[in-house]
Amino acid sequence: MAEAPRPGQGPLHVTGEVLATKKAGAYRHLTITAPGIPQRFRAGNFVAVDAGEGRLARRALWIHRVKESGAFGPTLDVVVDATGPGTTWLADRPVGARLAITGPLGRPFALPREPVACVLVGVAHGAAPLFPLAERLRERGCAVNLVVAAPDEAHLLSALEARRSARAVTVITGDGSVGVRGAVPSQIAEILERADADVVYAVGPRDVLRAVAGAAEARGAWSQVALETPMPCGTGLCQGCPVPVIAEDGASRMVRGCVDGPVFRGDRLDWEALG
Amino acid sequence: MSTFPGPVMVASGCGGTGRELAAYADLVGLDLVTRSITLDPRSGGPSPRIVETPSGLVNAIGLQNPGLEHFLATELPWLVRAGVRVFVSIAGSSMGEYADLARRLSRAPGVAGLEINIGAPDQVGEDLFDVREPYHAASVVAAVRREFPGDLPVLAKLRPDLSRIVEGARGVTDAGATAVVIGNAVPAAMPDGRPGGLSGPAIGPIALRCVAAVTAELPDVAVIGGGGISSVDDARRFLDLGARAVQIGTALLHDPTTVARVRAALTREEDAP
Ligand SMILES: Cc1cc2nc3c(=O)[nH]c(=O)nc-3n(C[C@H](O)[C@H](O)[C@H](O)COP(=O)(O)O)c2cc1C
Numbered sequence: 001m002a003e004a005p006r007p008g009q010g011p012l013h014v015t016g017e018v019l020a021t022k023k024a025g026a027y028r029h030l031t032i033t034a035p036g037i038p039q040r041f042r043a044g045n046f047v048a049v050d051a052g053e054g055r056l057a058r059r060a061l062w063i064h065r066v067k068e069s070g071a072f073g074p075t076l077d078v079v080v081d082a083t084g085p086g087t088t089w090l091a092d093r094p095v096g097a098r099l100a101i102t103g104p105l106g107r108p109f110a111l112p113r114e115p116v117a118c119v120l121v122g123v124a125h126g127a128a129p130l131f132p133l134a135e136r137l138r139e140r141g142c143a144v145n146l147v148v149a150a151p152d153e154a155h156l157l158s159a160l161e162a163r164r165s166a167r168a169v170t171v172i173t174g175d176g177s178v179g180v181r182g183a184v185p186s187q188i189a190e191i192l193e194r195a196d197a198d199v200v201y202a203v204g205p206r207d208v209l210r211a212v213a214g215a216a217e218a219r220g221a222w223s224q225v226a227l228e229t230p231m232p233c234g235t236g237l238c239q240g241c242p243v244p245v246i247a248e249d250g251a252s253r254m255v256r257g258c259v260d261g262p263v264f265r266g267d268r269l270d271w272e273a274l275g
Numbered sequence: 276m277s278t279f280p281g282p283v284m285v286a287s288g289c290g291g292t293g294r295e296l297a298a299y300a301d302l303v304g305l306d307l308v309t310r311s312i313t314l315d316p317r318s319g320g321p322s323p324r325i326v327e328t329p330s331g332l333v334n335a336i337g338l339q340n341p342g343l344e345h346f347l348a349t350e351l352p353w354l355v356r357a358g359v360r361v362f363v364s365i366a367g368s369s370m371g372e373y374a375d376l377a378r379r380l381s382r383a384p385g386v387a388g389l390e391i392n393i394g395a396p397d398q399v400g401e402d403l404f405d406v407r408e409p410y411h412a413a414s415v416v417a418a419v420r421r422e423f424p425g426d427l428p429v430l431a432k433l434r435p436d437l438s439r440i441v442e443g444a445r446g447v448t449d450a451g452a453t454a455v456v457i458g459n460a461v462p463a464a465m466p467d468g469r470p471g472g473l474s475g476p477a478i479g480p481i482a483l484r485c486v487a488a489v490t491a492e493l494p495d496v497a498v499i500g501g502g503g504i505s506s507v508d509d510a511r512r513f514l515d516l517g518a519r520a521v522q523i524g525t526a527l528l529h530d531p532t533t534v535a536r537v538r539a540a541l542t543r544e545e546d547a548p
Contacts, residue, residue: 010298013532056475056529057327086327100530232325232332233528236295239288239310239339240325242318254318254339259295 011235012036016101018093019075025154027125028080028091031069034101038066038074043133044226044263047078047103048234051086057232057240059086060258062203063104064128076101079157081125105234106262109133109201109224115141116198119191121184121212123149123204126228127157133201143167145195149184149204153177168195185211189218197221200266203228206274213266223266229257244273278428279453279497280306280362280388281520283510283538286501287311287364287390287432288336289524293354296527300535303358308522309346311366311392314375316342326465331477331503332525333463335470338366338395338403343376347383355385362430365419366392368402373415377422388427391419393447394434394459396472409439413446420451428453435461435478435485435502444489444496454497456522457489458482475525479503483512490517505533507540514541 012035020031037047041063048058065077082091093099109129112118118137122130127148134144149172150156156171156178170191171179180187185208192200192215200223202212209225216223232240236259243257245268252270255261284306290296293307319339326333340346346363354361363380367373373391380386393406393415406412416431423429431447433440435458444455460472461481482502489498500513501522510521526533 013299013530050529054330054476055327056330056332056525057325058529102531230323233531235291235299235528235531237289237291237531238325238334238528239291239319239336240323240334242322242324242339253316256291259291 042108044108045104050100052089062128119197121147121202126203188215244270286522286524299531311364331475333471360387374418377419390430396462409443409446413450416450432456435482440485476503
């Protein structure tokens, strides 16, 4: 259950401003000022942003990066995958546009205490939170193997940049336009084997997460998977993003994807009920 | 401090467990209505549970809640310690369940009052006691009032249905309700046809009309208004028509600071000479 934030922690609700906007393949990268939020960020956190034109639900976006932007102090980078009218509106925000932003939200990735071997799997825009995670893991002396996957090259997130944050990078595309042709589920067991993985992190569609969690369990590795459920508020208020988990006593119960997740232990999700 | 809530309350089902609001509002003295609590835990309905519609949201949460026992053991004590004035929303599948909930909550330390959810948009689908007849709603209120101490408020939350609202408000007040809450979400359908409730600015004028009808015809009945409130001006419209307090729901999902902002502005007005 979510604890009440202590001072200096917990989410903030602020007005941000778009500082830069850049098209990259199928995505739009926005650099945004969001006073106070970058300082509280941990890898795996997301922000909830307004989607304009009177839309009442908000859109959850992974925090892709926090960077110093000189005069503006630290800023956030988010990746917008324009799949509907709300995200299209967001992707179209010009430089200087103001945006209500709440964050950082959600349980971040848990980091291992020991310098273990890690595999990070990100599908499409789901790779966004893995870049800052890779940096944290490297600081801790972990071996970082990054797998970025997508249906095609346009939906592949920053494969080039991935090479900077990880020791080894595997690129998988559905159409074979870059890297290996195929999909994560059929290759994950071998990837974990090769990396001799102790911990696996994954973000992407459910079938991929399930395959990753299963492959991790099969070799006795830990898995942390981040679910991308639609989150109407993102703040834990509405109960609109139910996620079935298996409790200590073996019973399945519903928790909230936004505050109890979005990162879950792979062996705690009730995959059958999740569908 | 008066036991009557207001001027601003967090509407049922829109404040999480209450804890999540700590980041966006001062919890001390905050009037929070919990999401509706049933005797047994309910896991709620399938996804999607909330969809956008112009100027509104349609929700089909299915009354997900941890059940009374868990609520009393974990959520309530935390909220009371944090200084929240907790109004527990109760929902039951029978008259006996409402009475049972009221009896057990009457012994729970720190409860500021009850709100009886007798205007859910889809009583039958959610397996709730059918109170579409004002007579049944009044019976539920009477049963709850018998079990709950008389000095604490019992609020009866009704659906903003103009054809029934005056009769309904009169009935529940005669049965012992301290105030009527108008209104709940309006019966609506999810895109796939599942029953749901429409909330947000789309229903504001409907709720306002119902409040106007009750305050005009039943001037002695205390009314708490809600539906689509997202600003001080929205809140003032309800108060100007005679509502004694307002509830804010959907706006919190869009901007979690809404209650703090509206509360601060209205309190400043109250303090002004
Ligand atoms: C996500 C959601 C959950 C709700 N859950 C409850 C509930 O459990 N019990 C209840 O009496 N009303 C519930 N409501 C209704 C609200 O409390 C409120 O009466 C209604 O939405 C109208 O106000 P609004 O337009 O400010 O949201 C819920 C509304 C929403 C949007």
